[in-house]
Amino acid sequence: MKQTLLTLRNLTKQFDGKKVLDALDLDIFDGEFLTLLGPSGCGKTTLLRMMAGFEHPDEGSITLGGQDLTYTEPEYRPLNTVFQNYALFPHMSVFDNVAYGLKMEKRPKDEIRQRVEEALAMVQLEDFMRRKPHQLSGGQQQRVAIARAVVKRPKVLLLDEPLSALDYKLRRTMQVELKRLQRELGITFIFVTHDQEEALSMSDRVVVLKDGLIQQLGTPREVYERPANLFTARFVGETNFFPGTVDNTNDDDTITVDVFGLKRTFRKPDFSVSPGQPLHVLLRPEDIRVLAPSDEDGVAGKVVERNYKGSTLDSVIHLDDGTEVLASEFFDEDDPTFDYRLGEPVRVSWVDGWEWLLPAEPEDVPEEDAIDA
Amino acid sequence: MNRWLPRTYLTLVYLLLYIPIAVLVVFSFNDSRTGYEWGGLSLRWYEALFNNRAMVRAMWNSLWLALSAATVSTLIGALTALALHRYRFRGKNVLNGMLFVVMMSPEIVLAISLLAVFLLVGLQLGYVSLLLAHVTFCLPFVVITVMARLSGFDERLPEAARDLGANDFTMTRTVLIPVIMPALLAGWLLGFTLSLDDVVVSTFVSGPSYEILPLRIYSMVRVGLKPEVNALGTLLLAFSLVMLILSQWILLRSKR
Numbered sequence: 162m163k164q165t166l167l168t169l170r171n172l173t174k175q176f177d178g179k180k181v182l183d184a185l186d187l188d189i190f191d192g193e194f195l196t197l198l199g200p201s202g203c204g205k206t207t208l209l210r211m212m213a214g215f216e217h218p219d220e221g222s223i224t225l226g227g228q229d230l231t232y233t234e235p236e237y238r239p240l241n242t243v244f245q246n247y248a249l250f251p252h253m254s255v256f257d258n259v260a261y262g263l264k265m266e267k268r269p270k271d272e273i274r275q276r277v278e279e280a281l282a283m284v285q286l287e288d289f290m291r292r293k294p295h296q297l298s299g300g301q302q303q304r305v306a307i308a309r310a311v312v313k314r315p316k317v318l319l320l321d322e323p324l325s326a327l328d329y330k331l332r333r334t335m336q337v338e339l340k341r342l343q344r345e346l347g348i349t350f351i352f353v354t355h356d357q358e359e360a361l362s363m364s365d366r367v368v369v370l371k372d373g374l375i376q377q378l379g380t381p382r383e384v385y386e387r388p389a390n391l392f393t394a395r396f397v398g399e400t401n402f403f404p405g406t407v408d409n410t411n412d413d414d415t416i417t418v419d420v421f422g423l424k425r426t427f428r429k430p431d432f433s434v435s436p437g438q439p440l441h442v443l444l445r446p447e448d449i450r451v452l453a454p455s456d457e458d459g460v461a462g463k464v465v466e467r468n469y470k471g472s473t474l475d476s477v478i479h480l481d482d483g484t485e486v487l488a489s490e491f492f493d494e495d496d497p498t499f500d501y502r503l504g505e506p507v508r509v510s511w512v513d514g515w516e517w518l519l520p521a522e523p524e525d526v527p528e529e530d531a532i533d534a
Numbered sequence: 535m536n537r538w539l540p541r542t543y544l545t546l547v548y549l550l551l552y553i554p555i556a557v558l559v560v561f562s563f564n565d566s567r568t569g570y571e572w573g574g575l576s577l578r579w580y581e582a583l584f585n586n587r588a589m590v591r592a593m594w595n596s597l598w599l600a601l602s603a604a605t606v607s608t609l610i611g612a613l614t615a616l617a618l619h620r621y622r623f624r625g626k627n628v629l630n631g632m633l634f635v636v637m638m639s640p641e642i643v644l645a646i647s648l649l650a651v652f653l654l655v656g657l658q659l660g661y662v663s664l665l666l667a668h669v670t671f672c673l674p675f676v677v678i679t680v681m682a683r684l685s686g687f688d689e690r691l692p693e694a695a696r697d698l699g700a701n702d703f704t705m706t707r708t709v710l711i712p713v714i715m716p717a718l719l720a721g722w723l724l725g726f727t728l729s730l731d732d733v734v735v736s737t738f739v740s741g742p743s744y745e746i747l748p749l750r751i752y753s754m755v756r757v758g759l760k761p762e763v764n765a766l767g768t769l770l771l772a773f774s775l776v777m778l779i780l781s782q783w784i785l786l787r788s789k790r
Contacts, residue, residue: 244693245690262699313699
């Protein structure tokens with residue numbers, strides 16, 4: 162059922178001697194919602210512009226359904242783009258903006274009118290046809306840009322951070338709407354964003370990019386729960402990294418790891434482990450359990466920050482050795498141990514089996530800088 | 535007192551600006567033969583003006599010259615601005631700077647050098663030499679006006695047009711030119727006004743076959759100020775006002 166529509170092979174691009182894309186391979190399926198996720202400068206926009214035809218790779222090829230598109234001009238590609246700042250033609254009405262692509266195809270007037278009206282109805286803007294773009298709100302302009310791109314019935318819709326200019330609430334609404342549109346139209350969406358929450362909630366698959374290289378390709382769940390490396394773990398969601406040392410490898414496919422002096426038993430990871438080897442124990446804030454100081458389990462620390470978020474209570478806990486731990490717990494008024502005051506001593510533990518192990522990487526520190534940049 | 539100072543100051547500035555114009559307009563309707571005393575309301579100077587065939591011809595000559603010079607310099611200037619905006623090449627900054635040199639250099643220098651060139655190539659002084667000269671000094675103004683508009687131009691617009699299936703030529707026709715139209719009009723109007731009232735360069739490069747208005751007025755004034763000139767000045771003033779309102783109206787409409 163999953164048929165490859167767009168094939169990217171060995172795509173390489175340099176700008177002023179800096180590698181933006183590095184021998185990138187990617188297969189994009191027909192009808193999927195694929196997100197390119199990464200920090201600024203990771204090559205995601207360049208990759209999208211290459212598919213649209215605004216940039217050409219130094220090496221490599223782009224094939225769509227068997228047809229080579231690598232050096233085809235944008236106007237001859239069956240792909241359309243929704244631009245970051247919409248790029249609506251300011252001198253044309255909403256109707257003329259949406260009709261532009263069909264006029265270029267020299268479609269008959271009646272067909273143009275009908276298809277434009279359909280496209281505008283799809284984004285609930287049929288009453289705004291005579292307006293000029295500047296008379297619309299940001300969200301409405303966004304819808305016009307989407308209508309203008311989908312009215313041509315492209316095989317692939319490219320979206321370049323289309324929601325980044327909208328406020329939080331509108332962004333959420335548009336996310337739902339884009340998903341709905343994609344389901345209704347059944348066309349492939351390739352969506353560029355630096356917002357990991359957006360990527361996780363909308364995509365069928367996520368491509369995590371850094372320095373022109375694919376860090377991980379997988380479903381949102383895979384990327385979040387089983388990050389392929391430290392970069393992905395840090396970039397997608399918040400994570401606690403606990404330094405651990407392999408204590409023993411057991412026969413029953415488990416290993417014993419020394420974390421903060423505690424001996425914990427974990428599932429054996431995919432990579433090879435041997436006693437004495439350092440590794441990272443990754444725990445998402447929601448995997449952390451905050452216990453009373455009298456509890457036997459866990460590591461001692463004290464609460465330094467508390468944020469009430471409505472459905473969850475997020476706290477920052479400093480362990481005695483200085484490690485900072487983020488914890489996010491569901492609000493439970495019946496739990497007497499739940500409500501801690503600032504500075505109060507607690508113990509930190511987690512649910513075994515919810516952890517994820519990654520080998521210690523030598524280049525841990527520079528990666529941290531890359532995320533902040 | 536603090537409130538009165540700025541008001542008085544502004545009033546003085548505006549009086550200074552508008553008293554000469556007011557005097558000109560009022561005296562154009564003066565029935566008296568001399569320009570210094572009021573002899574009642576009359577349109578006689580307007581009549582005299584339109585009966586002065588040399589003057590009317592000079593007026594038409596000037597209008598035609600300004601029209602053609604503004605149009606030619608807008609065409610060349612717009613393409614120059616597009617090239618300077620769109621392409622990156624060596625020496626682009628130098629070329630950019632050279633525009634300002636022409637704009638800032640004393641007009642008399644341009645006048646002498648143009649005359650020298652025309653004499654060198656043996657061009658007969660008349661409409662063609664005037665047109666070439668006027669296009670030369672209008673060009674930098676047009677280029678700079680259009681470039682200012684292009685600098686605020688969203689680079690994604692041409693890409694969006696290409697993305698939707700327009701080739702380069704269609705994109706230019708349907709997106710680029712309409713978007714920079716206000717700048718083209720502004721550049722054209724600027725060229726038109728510059729050409730219409732130019733005296734210095736025109737004095738050097740015009741010939742007896744093609745007399746233009748500013749030079750005609752200049753020679754009239756030399757033999758004594760005739761009230762006809764006031765009538766002419768008033769007409770020119772009305773004409774520029776209409777042009778100004780028109781250009782503002784077009785600008786406003788294009789923003790809508």
